[in-house]
Amino acid sequence: MTDDERPQPWSVADSTQIVRDRWIDLRADTCVDGRGRTIAPYYVLNPADWITVLAVDEAGQAIVVEEYRHGAGTVAIGLVGGAVDEGESPPDAALRELREETGYVAGEIIDLGSTWANWGNHTNRSHHFLALGCRRFAAQSLDDSELITVHLEPVDSLGDRLEQSYHLLTWMKAMPRLHATGAD
């Protein structure tokens, strides 16, 4: 190839659903690239969009959640996060997950933008939020399988303790905005 030959979108000649239920949607595509070559199987995951929220209370402390993360096999703190429900907007999902996981409500929700979650084989986007002026107003509202404890942590040093990609990205995107807000 030469650098003059630009990449073209693939077409999908065939697609087989591998598994689909309320937890996962995985298919195997048979793709054809711009040169007519077949690429198969090409696995695609089709999750709902995700949200991650750096939540800060009225005293300027970060509100983090400690829970078991089964992929990693570890109990650790992280930011509030979850999936956007059908028909729900990403900011509404952020406020809902904050309320359910922590019992806090936000005074203001700031949209930090979105990124493709993992564009090679995931179809969904990851939305990043900063929630300001959060205050506790109720108990948590957890699903049966959730056990989450809520902690307050200094927000500036939190980046050193965040171990998950989307959480750290959200914190890094939020920090300039948080400091700009604090200086107002």
Add this chain to the structure above:
Amino acid sequence: MTDDERPQPWSVADSTQIVRDRWIDLRADTCVDGRGRTIAPYYVLNPADWITVLAVDEAGQAIVVEEYRHGAGTVAIGLVGGAVDEGESPPDAALRELREETGYVAGEIIDLGSTWANWGNHTNRSHHFLALGCRRFAAQSLDDSELITVHLEPVDSLGDRLEQSYHLLTWMKAMPRLHATGAD
């Protein structure tokens, strides 16, 4: 529950392999949480670790790759990235992917740390690198299905154009280090 009750790791009572080949490893676990409740099916993806590299040439330009991203269905620029091979170290994987995707070699590879790729249901980590002093020494060495064009972009404004979570995170982690290096 009360905040005194800390989350405990789950145990795995049973596990069923859904699909496993050279491209994907997906299983469905039957988990039991610290209170004895069963959580099933809990889907787990077990990929190899991933690397992402912000590569900068000797003139200070970022080396980016434009290719088709089938999950997103879009042709776009991004950072060099890929999977760590069996028995390979993450920095070696970063240097190999840089060489294969762009034909560049790095003068120095800087480890920016790693994060869990997506700890809820992925077992793997994402490793972030900054490659400095890169120079072109050969043609690309691509797999049959790869069609990648290489571009040079201003590194400081690249963050505005990166659309994938791991790429933007790597760029954000690299920028303070890059500027510290430049000031030496």
